[in-house]
Amino acid sequence: MNARTHETEGGLGTMDGSVTPVQETGLAAGPIVVEARNLRKVFTPQDGNPPVVAVEDVSFQIRRGEFTVLLGPSGCGKSTTLYMIGGFEKVSGGELMLHGKPVAGPGPDRGIVFQDFVLFPWRTVLGNIMFGLEMMRRFDRAEIRARAEHYVQHLGLAGFENAYPSTLSGGMKQRIAIARTLATEPEFMLMDEPFAALDAQTRDRLIADLSRIAGEQNTTFVFVTHDVREAIRLADRIIVFSPRPSRVVQSIQVTLPRPRDSYDPRLLEIDRELRSLIGRHAPDDPAS
Amino acid sequence: MQPAHARGTACEPPRRGRLAGFVRRHSNPLILIALLAIWQMLVGFGLVHNPAVPSPTAIAHSLWKGFLGPHHILAIATAATLGRLILGFAIALLAASALGLLAGRNDDIAAALNPLVALWIPLPGIVTIPVLSLWLGVGQAVIVCTVIFSAWIPLYLGALQGARSVAARQLWVARSYGATRWSTVCHIIVPSALVQMLPALRVGMGYAWRAVIAAEIITQHGEGLGVTIFAARQFFDVATMYAGVILIALLGLTIEKILFPQLERRTLKRWGLVV
Numbered sequence: 001m002n003a004r005t006h007e008t009e010g011g012l013g014t015m016d017g018s019v020t021p022v023q024e025t026g027l028a029a030g031p032i033v034v035e036a037r038n039l040r041k042v043f044t045p046q047d048g049n050p051p052v053v054a055v056e057d058v059s060f061q062i063r064r065g066e067f068t069v070l071l072g073p074s075g076c077g078k079s080t081t082l083y084m085i086g087g088f089e090k091v092s093g094g095e096l097m098l099h100g101k102p103v104a105g106p107g108p109d110r111g112i113v114f115q116d117f118v119l120f121p122w123r124t125v126l127g128n129i130m131f132g133l134e135m136m137r138r139f140d141r142a143e144i145r146a147r148a149e150h151y152v153q154h155l156g157l158a159g160f161e162n163a164y165p166s167t168l169s170g171g172m173k174q175r176i177a178i179a180r181t182l183a184t185e186p187e188f189m190l191m192d193e194p195f196a197a198l199d200a201q202t203r204d205r206l207i208a209d210l211s212r213i214a215g216e217q218n219t220t221f222v223f224v225t226h227d228v229r230e231a232i233r234l235a236d237r238i239i240v241f242s243p244r245p246s247r248v249v250q251s252i253q254v255t256l257p258r259p260r261d262s263y264d265p266r267l268l269e270i271d272r273e274l275r276s277l278i279g280r281h282a283p284d285d286p287a288s
Numbered sequence: 289m290q291p292a293h294a295r296g297t298a299c300e301p302p303r304r305g306r307l308a309g310f311v312r313r314h315s316n317p318l319i320l321i322a323l324l325a326i327w328q329m330l331v332g333f334g335l336v337h338n339p340a341v342p343s344p345t346a347i348a349h350s351l352w353k354g355f356l357g358p359h360h361i362l363a364i365a366t367a368a369t370l371g372r373l374i375l376g377f378a379i380a381l382l383a384a385s386a387l388g389l390l391a392g393r394n395d396d397i398a399a400a401l402n403p404l405v406a407l408w409i410p411l412p413g414i415v416t417i418p419v420l421s422l423w424l425g426v427g428q429a430v431i432v433c434t435v436i437f438s439a440w441i442p443l444y445l446g447a448l449q450g451a452r453s454v455a456a457r458q459l460w461v462a463r464s465y466g467a468t469r470w471s472t473v474c475h476i477i478v479p480s481a482l483v484q485m486l487p488a489l490r491v492g493m494g495y496a497w498r499a500v501i502a503a504e505i506i507t508q509h510g511e512g513l514g515v516t517i518f519a520a521r522q523f524f525d526v527a528t529m530y531a532g533v534i535l536i537a538l539l540g541l542t543i544e545k546i547l548f549p550q551l552e553r554r555t556l557k558r559w560g561l562v563v
Contacts, residue, residue: 112460112461114457118460131461132464135462164558
């Protein structure tokens with residue numbers, strides 16, 4: 001593996017998933033907050049069918065405050081990995097450390113956003129955003145409302161507070177889900193292909209908005225996608241998964257200045273490099 | 289093959305007069321009015337001369353007298369019947385929903401309840417009357433229990449299916465915020481189970497309504513519409529008997545066509561869970 005780092009800002013620095021410290025990036029590299037070592041996930045169906053290996057052997061690190069993207073083709077186990085970080089799925093083998101301790105179940109420190117929004121249709125926009133704060137039982141009613149209203153503004157949902165989600169577009173629904181998760185100010189934002197179900201224009205605006213929000217927020221984002229361009233526009237670091245059996249191919253640092261433009265030649269160059277990297281690890285069968 | 293626009297015009301209904309349109313829009317009440325008019329004429333002109341067949345106006349007079357007359361017979365009977373219905377239905381709803389939601393979230397509980405439910409489904413609720421009257425004596429309790437035992441099966445099955453269909457990831461979201469078990473039930477499981485529970489409520493209410501009238505007719509206990517129509521028959525107050533029957537139909541219709549659609553409009557439709 002070629003372990004190399006670019007000295008110049010706006011370039012592409014790569015390292016092969018090892019413990020090599022990040023160098024000359026212009027970013028203050030935070031301490032490691034999530035570490036996967038030979039992580040493995042096997043699903044054993046109840047009906048006696050053979051077990052399915054979702055995550056084969058995955059090792060990577062996530063640093064505090066970094067926008068980390070898990071990039072890979074569908075079926076490579078990146079979402080399962082995210083769910084294990086969230087504590088929703090149990091680890092089958094290897095280690096998954098959160099602040100040096102094994103992940104033990106979900107917690108309010110890790111908020112999650114799904115591709116298909118997973119809103120509560122019986123709650124209004126404001127009701128959905130207040131949900132997490134209500135469940136945490138840490139704030140009084142007035143504070144919950146004030147916080148939720150802040151994130152209504154922040155995500156561009158003003159005027160829709162009392163609407164029910166079913167009456168809104170996919171882009172608006174995902175804004176609600178992001179606001180609901182941000183409202184509790186979690187340490188981690190776990191996002192599972194959040195823009196994959198949206199049309200191109202909506203996705204473009206949400207990427208721009210998320211990039212801005214991520215810059216303002218003191219939050220570590222872990223973002224799963226199969227879209228290379230989306231990954232480069234958002235990420236400080238891209239962890240590239242290979243198709244099954246899933247492994248981490250490379251951990252790449254992206255240091256382009258923000259806001260990033262899809263047509264920036266430097267971005268396109270990283271895009272090309274990443275695609276060839278993924279291509280090299282694609283299975284031989286062209287049908288898959 | 290014709291072009292689409294040509295077929296479109298061909299499908300348009302032929303133009304008719306204003307009267308025909310009015311008749312079509314209001315066919316249900318118009319048919320009822322027509323039938324009542326024929327009935328009234330048959331009795332009024334003496335074509336049907338049988339004391340068992342009163343005229344619609346005589347029945348209407350009985351209805352009027354039953355509510356506003358000196359004894360308020362039908363008003364008292366209606367209140368008594370609705371009281372039993374609501375009490376029995378509320379108990380059935382609470383108990384069956386609790387059981388159904390538990391069973392929907394826990395397969396062992398579902399398996400334990402399954403034989404009881406399977407045996408109970410073909411059982412008409414009114415078979416509880418002879419059994420329970422042996423223990424409790426004929427009285428209010430037997431009628432209320434008949435309602436409970438008639439209504440609980442659909443309510444249980446609705447809650448069971450509803451609880452089973454809760455989206456796993458909605459529960460993930462709740463868990464990630466440390467939601468208590470009770471909060472999860474109130475804020476996630478019950479509202480999402482409502483998609484299956486609301487139609488079940490409608491079916492259960494239909495069973496309960498039939499059960500309360502049947503139980504009143506059989507037990508002849510206290511006041512009630514079932515008691516009144518049977519007593520009116522004994523005293524050959526045929527108009528009051530028919531008035532009671534019509535009242536039962538109208539109340540059932542109100543519950544079915546007004547109460548439940550309202551409930552649905554304020555919940556599932558508003559949330560976009562049904563169209």
